[in-house]
Amino acid sequence: MTTKIGLFYGSTTCYTEIAAEKIRDAIKACSAGAVQVDLFNIANQPLVSVNAYQCLILGIPTWDYGELEENWENIWPDIADVNWQGKTVALYGLGDQVGYPDWFQDAMGYLWTRVTSLGARCIGQWPNVGYHYTNSQALTEDGKHFFGLALDEDNDFDLSDDRITRWCHQIVDEFCSASRA
Ligand SMILES: Cc1cc2nc3c(=O)[nH]c(=O)nc-3n(C[C@H](O)[C@H](O)[C@H](O)COP(=O)(O)O)c2cc1C
Incomplete structure (x- = not known):
């Protein structure tokens, strides 16, 4: 049976x-097609569609010195309309550690x-080793991990594909463990 993940x-x-497209393709490859990722751009998909999925990936860049990206800002109140109880969520963020070192990945x-x-249960923490x-x-809390995958296409473009594959x-694995728990 195919497991479905919603990526918003x-x-x-x-x-x-x-990055969303690369994550979709990497998950298809590493699960031998057993896990399917459906992509949604929140600029044209109501966030309440999240309710159709138990497993989710959310992608968010940081903008304007530690602010939300504008499409996330627009739907921020709608987040409360989703039933997050029982959902397992992995986050990834985009940021620029050189240009904005005091606000790196804040939106994530x-x-x-x-x-x-x-009420969401988050998985997918990522070591902060190698970031500056x-x-x-x-x-x-341990100061050694990001809440999710941190991508930096401005400075670490050459590292992103490997980071995506490993994440x-x-x-x-973590989605599978969560669904068995
Ligand atoms: C005006 C501007 C402000 C930015 N502010 C931040 C920031 O505060 N923190 C951060 O980590 N990255 C920041 N960035 C970097 C963006 O997050 C990065 O370019 C990202 O790849 C943009 O993602 P998007 O193309 O999906 O919108 C900023 C970029 C620009 C152009």
Whole structure:
């Protein structure tokens, strides 16, 4: 039986959208087609569609010195209309650690706080080794992980495909464990 994951993303200059397509393809490859990822751009898909999925990936870039990307900002109140209880959610973020080192990936942190406070269970934490920034609101309590996959297409473009592949293997395992729990 095919497992379905809903991937909802917002993207102003398309990098988060391109990453969504790569994540979809990587999950298909690493699950030998057993897991299917359905992509949705939140600019033209009502967020309440999230309710159709138990397993979710949310993609969010940070903009304007630690702010939400504009499409996420527009639907931010709608997040409360989704029933997050019982859902398993993996996050990925886009940011620029050199240009905005004091606000690296902040929006991923805001989204994590929002969905976990509404009952979602988040998976997919990612080590912060190899990143160079000053501050981030997207760090776990131990200070050693981001809440999800941190991508930086401005500075680490050459590392992104490998990061995506490794993270996708990780979250496929974590989604499977969560569905057995
Ligand atoms: C005006 C501007 C402000 C930005 N602010 C931040 C920021 O505060 N923190 C961060 O990590 N990245 C920041 N970025 C980098 C973006 O997150 C990055 O370019 C990302 O790939 C954009 O994703 P998108 O193309 O999906 O919209 C900023 C980029 C621009 C152009």
